Amino acid sequence: MGHARTLRLVRDDETVDATATDLVSVFRNYSRYVASIALRLLGRDDDVDDVVQEVFLIAMRGLDSVRDPAAIRGWLATITVRVARRKMRRRRLWAFVGLDAAPDHARLVVDAAQDKAVLIVRAYSALEHMPVDDKIAWMFRYVEGEPLESVAKICGCSLATAKRRIARAQAALALEVDE
Amino acid sequence: MIDIGREIASTVRADWNDVRREVVWIGLRARRRRRTVMRIACVSAMAAVALVSLREPHDKRAAPLVDVVADESAESLTAIKRAVPVERPPTHEPQPAASSGEPAVPSRRRVIAQRAEFSTWRELARVGEYERAYEVLDGVHENADDLLMIADVMRLSHHPAEATEPLRRVVRDHADDPRASLAAFTLGRVLLDDLGEAREAAGAFADAIRLAPQGPLAEDALARRVEALARAGDTDEAHALAFQYLDQFPRGRWLRMVRRFGGL
Numbered sequence: 166m167g168h169a170r171t172l173r174l175v176r177d178d179e180t181v182d183a184t185a186t187d188l189v190s191v192f193r194n195y196s197r198y199v200a201s202i203a204l205r206l207l208g209r210d211d212d213v214d215d216v217v218q219e220v221f222l223i224a225m226r227g228l229d230s231v232r233d234p235a236a237i238r239g240w241l242a243t244i245t246v247r248v249a250r251r252k253m254r255r256r257r258l259w260a261f262v263g264l265d266a267a268p269d270h271a272r273l274v275v276d277a278a279q280d281k282a283v284l285i286v287r288a289y290s291a292l293e294h295m296p297v298d299d300k301i302a303w304m305f306r307y308v309e310g311e312p313l314e315s316v317a318k319i320c321g322c323s324l325a326t327a328k329r330r331i332a333r334a335q336a337a338l339a340l341e342v343d344e
Numbered sequence: 345m346i347d348i349g350r351e352i353a354s355t356v357r358a359d360w361n362d363v364r365r366e367v368v369w370i371g372l373r374a375r376r377r378r379r380t381v382m383r384i385a386c387v388s389a390m391a392a393v394a395l396v397s398l399r400e401p402h403d404k405r406a407a408p409l410v411d412v413v414a415d416e417s418a419e420s421l422t423a424i425k426r427a428v429p430v431e432r433p434p435t436h437e438p439q440p441a442a443s444s445g446e447p448a449v450p451s452r453r454r455v456i457a458q459r460a461e462f463s464t465w466r467e468l469a470r471v472g473e474y475e476r477a478y479e480v481l482d483g484v485h486e487n488a489d490d491l492l493m494i495a496d497v498m499r500l501s502h503h504p505a506e507a508t509e510p511l512r513r514v515v516r517d518h519a520d521d522p523r524a525s526l527a528a529f530t531l532g533r534v535l536l537d538d539l540g541e542a543r544e545a546a547g548a549f550a551d552a553i554r555l556a557p558q559g560p561l562a563e564d565a566l567a568r569r570v571e572a573l574a575r576a577g578d579t580d581e582a583h584a585l586a587f588q589y590l591d592q593f594p595r596g597r598w599l600r601m602v603r604r605f606g607g608l
Binding site: 192196197200201203204205208210211213214217218221222225269272273274276277281282284285288303304306307308309310338342 | 347348349350351352353355356357358359360364365367368369371372375376379595597
């Protein structure tokens with residue numbers, strides 16, 4: 166169903182069935198989570214809707230094989246990382262050849278206090294210049310608060326690699342933010 | 345060092361309200377339909393190639409091509425198998441469906457079988473069976489839920505002209521409903537994209553803005569209004585509204601389109 170059904174389904178006041186594995190329920194339960202990760206990873210609002218759609222289009226194909234509904238959240242995070250990584254690399258390439266303007270991170274913090282806004286914009290500027298994989302690993306560790314094992318799983322790398330990426334990103338950020 | 349991660353987590357949040365989620369969901373469905381159409385087109389093309397190849401009995405490409413099609417779509421493979429019997433070497437593997445005594449029903453068929461149990465148009469519409477819902481649609485409906493659902497049944501069963509009336513009634517009779525702006529926006533899309541009624545569409549997009557001037561659809565509605573006016577030949581108003589869009593959304597998502605239709 167289009168409007169009526171989905172509006173009915175996505176209302177926040179409805180009971181959420183965390184065990185449901187059909188596309189509508191999964192979209193209702195996790196689209197906010199996917200949008201939130203996408204926004205923080207990309208650092209720009211204009212690609213978020215596209216990423217959410219892409220993630221659920223990919224997820225749709227694998228939903229039938231989901232055995233454990235509790236694993237859906239992590240699985241969606243992994244897909245989101247894949248989609249966002251592709252998008253970030255494409256954006257960087259476009260920016261390199263002059264087809265994409267630098268993102269305006271100030272748009273992310275319009276409601277924040279001035280000092281906090283400045284801090285976050287500087288952090289995002291630093292994140293923008295570091296390798297995409299380092300940025301993703303750091304984001305999941307320190308922004309999403311995921312344990313190291315989950316970060317490694319979501320990023321599709323070993324635990325040692327995840328630790329190295331996080332440490333590199335942390336060092337680069339420390340230089341920028343503590344200046 | 346300041347805990348910058350926590351600062352980002354507490355400050356950078358997606359503006360993810362129900363209406364935006366709804367808009368993304370609609371876009372997701374549209375992309376899904378487009379992909380399905382593309383997949384069907386690709387499978388059909390491959391099926392055609394396979395059929396042509398199978399006409400030549402000594403053409404060794406035939407069987408692999410059918411296998412490729414099988415990977416893409418079970419229905420296409422069935423169609424091809426019906427049209428062209430493909431000889432395969434005998435297999436000695438056990439057949440689970442026959443030996444267990446219980447037919448192994450493919451999951452998709454099981455879903456369709458479950459869907460067949462639904463009888464009312466609402467139930468059919470809720471599981472996405474719009475064509476069948478359209479066939480059994482009955483009764484007089486006044487509330488916004490029903491009207492929006494009927495509009496979807498009409499629209500998604502390929503009867504866009506009939507979808508306009510329930511949408512108009514939501515806009516007219518349920519203007520206080522938070523979905524009225526969305527109904528007006530959808531009406532505009534149907535009128536412009538499906539029916540080619542550009543002038544009426546411009547009015548519907550104006551309603552969408554009027555009903556929720558600060559709503560998440562305001563930017564899209566304004567941009568599409570510029571497009572509708574331009575298509576209706578009202579270039580002066582389209583030009584003026586294009587300036588309004590630039591003023592309101594200097595970094596808007598539809599800048600290029602608005603400039604094009606507004607003649608900027």
